[in-house]
Amino acid sequence: MALEWLIEILKGIGKLFLHPVFYYLFFIAAILGVSRVKRERRDFHVRAENAYFELRQLLPLGILIGLVTSLISISAGLVIPMETILFTAAFTILWSLTTKIRWMAPAYTLGFAFFATIFAIEQKWPLPFFLTSVSDQEQTVFPSIAVLLALLLIGEGILIFKNGRKGTSPKLIKSKRGQRVGIHEVKRVWLLPLFLIIPGEALQAPFEWWPVFSVGGGTYSIILVPFAVGFFQQVQGKLPTEAVKAVGKKVMVLGILVLLLSVSGYWYPLAAIAVVTIAIIGRELITLRQRMIEGNLPFYFSKRNNGVMILGIIPGSPASNMGLQVGELIAKVNGVSVHDKNSFYEALLKNRAHCKLEVFDVNGQVRFAQRALYEGDHHELGIHFVQDEVRRGSEAV
Structure with a gap:
C-alpha cells in the first residue's frame, strides 16, 4: 500500500511540474541574468558572474527549505484551499509584470491571495471544482494560510541571509553632487517548492487518478506547489554582504512573529486577517526602512585619495x-x-x-x-x- 501511494505521489509530482509558475520563474531568472550582464558590461566592459548565475541560484537552497517547510506544514495539518493556490500563482505573474521583483515575495503573493480568497468566497465566485473546498472548513482554512505565510517568510529570510549575499552585482551611479560612485545591487528570484494538503474534492474532479486519503471523515490530497521568492536590494553605505544579511535576519524575525500571532487564528478566525495584514505591512516596512537607512549613509564605494x-x-x-x-x-x-x-x-x-x-x-x-x-x-x-x-x-x- 505504501509503495502504491509513493508511486501515485511521484506521478502527481511529474504532472504538477507542468505548473506554469515553475517554468515562468526560470524565464524570469534568465531575464535577470541577461539584463545584469548587459549593465555590468556597460559599466565595466566585462561582466562579473556569467548570465547563468541567477538560474543556478533559483533552486538548490529553495528545495531544501521547501522540504523542511513541507514537513512542518503537513505535520501541523495545514489545509490550504485550491483557490488560494490559484490566486497566488496569478499574483506571482501579475506582480512580475510590474518589473518590481521584490513584489514576487510571499508577503505580496500569498498575502494578497489570502484576501482574494476571502473576497471570492463572500462574492460566491463560480470557480469550477474549487469553491466547495472551503465551504466546510472556513474556520480553520484562513488560520492555516496565515501559518503558511509565516513559514514562507522564515524561508524567505533564510534565502536572503544565506544566498542573497552571494554574487552581489557592482553598479555605477551618480551621486547628488554629480560624482561617480559605486553601489551593489541584488536582484534575485528563488523557487520554493512546497508539498501542501488540499481538500480532496478539489483535485478528484479534474484528475481522477489523483491519490486521496481520509482523516476525520474528510478527504485530502497532497500536491507540490512552486512558490516564488523575489528579492531586490541596493547597498550604498555598507559592505553588501553585511547589509543583505541584516535584511535576511529582519525577515526571519518577522516570520517568527507572524507565526506566533497566526496561532491565535485557530481560536479567533478573524485574527488571521489581522495577522496577514501585519505580514504584508511588516515586509514593506523592512524594505522602506532599509532604503531610508542606506539613503542617509555616505557612499562606501567612492574615490579615495589614499588608494x-x-x-x-x-x-x-x-x-x-x-x-x-x-x-x-x-x-x-x-x-x-x-x-x-x-x-x-x-x-x-x-x-x-x-x-x-x-x-x-x-x-x-x-x-x-x-x-x-x-x-x-x-x-x-x-x-x-x-x-x-x-x-x-x-x-x-
Missing part, C-alpha cells in the same frame, strides 16, 4: 585567486602608492613578472597580496574600481 577601493571582483580572476575582497582598499602596488586606475596600471607595469599589493582590509588592517604575472594577464587582474570618467566610469583592471 583605490575595490568595488567588484571577477570570479576566477587573478584578483580572486589572490584573495582580494570587495570593500578592501589597495594602497600600494609594487611599493608604489596608487590613487586611481592610471596610477594602478602604471605601477603594475613596473614589474611585469610579479605583482605585490599592499591592502587595507575592511577592518583597516594592512595585509599583503601577491602573485606571479604571466604574459597576457598583467593588466587584467579582474578588479572593478570606481573612477570619475564621464562616459565610462570604471573599468576592470
Whole structure:
C-alpha cells in the first residue's frame, strides 16, 4: 500500500511540474541574468558572474527549505484551499509584470491571495471544482494560510541571509553632487517548492487518478506547489554582504512573529486577517526602512585619495585567486602608492613578472597580496574600481 501511494505521489509530482509558475520563474531568472550582464558590461566592459548565475541560484537552497517547510506544514495539518493556490500563482505573474521583483515575495503573493480568497468566497465566485473546498472548513482554512505565510517568510529570510549575499552585482551611479560612485545591487528570484494538503474534492474532479486519503471523515490530497521568492536590494553605505544579511535576519524575525500571532487564528478566525495584514505591512516596512537607512549613509564605494577601493571582483580572476575582497582598499602596488586606475596600471607595469599589493582590509588592517604575472594577464587582474570618467566610469583592471 505504501509503495502504491509513493508511486501515485511521484506521478502527481511529474504532472504538477507542468505548473506554469515553475517554468515562468526560470524565464524570469534568465531575464535577470541577461539584463545584469548587459549593465555590468556597460559599466565595466566585462561582466562579473556569467548570465547563468541567477538560474543556478533559483533552486538548490529553495528545495531544501521547501522540504523542511513541507514537513512542518503537513505535520501541523495545514489545509490550504485550491483557490488560494490559484490566486497566488496569478499574483506571482501579475506582480512580475510590474518589473518590481521584490513584489514576487510571499508577503505580496500569498498575502494578497489570502484576501482574494476571502473576497471570492463572500462574492460566491463560480470557480469550477474549487469553491466547495472551503465551504466546510472556513474556520480553520484562513488560520492555516496565515501559518503558511509565516513559514514562507522564515524561508524567505533564510534565502536572503544565506544566498542573497552571494554574487552581489557592482553598479555605477551618480551621486547628488554629480560624482561617480559605486553601489551593489541584488536582484534575485528563488523557487520554493512546497508539498501542501488540499481538500480532496478539489483535485478528484479534474484528475481522477489523483491519490486521496481520509482523516476525520474528510478527504485530502497532497500536491507540490512552486512558490516564488523575489528579492531586490541596493547597498550604498555598507559592505553588501553585511547589509543583505541584516535584511535576511529582519525577515526571519518577522516570520517568527507572524507565526506566533497566526496561532491565535485557530481560536479567533478573524485574527488571521489581522495577522496577514501585519505580514504584508511588516515586509514593506523592512524594505522602506532599509532604503531610508542606506539613503542617509555616505557612499562606501567612492574615490579615495589614499588608494583605490575595490568595488567588484571577477570570479576566477587573478584578483580572486589572490584573495582580494570587495570593500578592501589597495594602497600600494609594487611599493608604489596608487590613487586611481592610471596610477594602478602604471605601477603594475613596473614589474611585469610579479605583482605585490599592499591592502587595507575592511577592518583597516594592512595585509599583503601577491602573485606571479604571466604574459597576457598583467593588466587584467579582474578588479572593478570606481573612477570619475564621464562616459565610462570604471573599468576592470
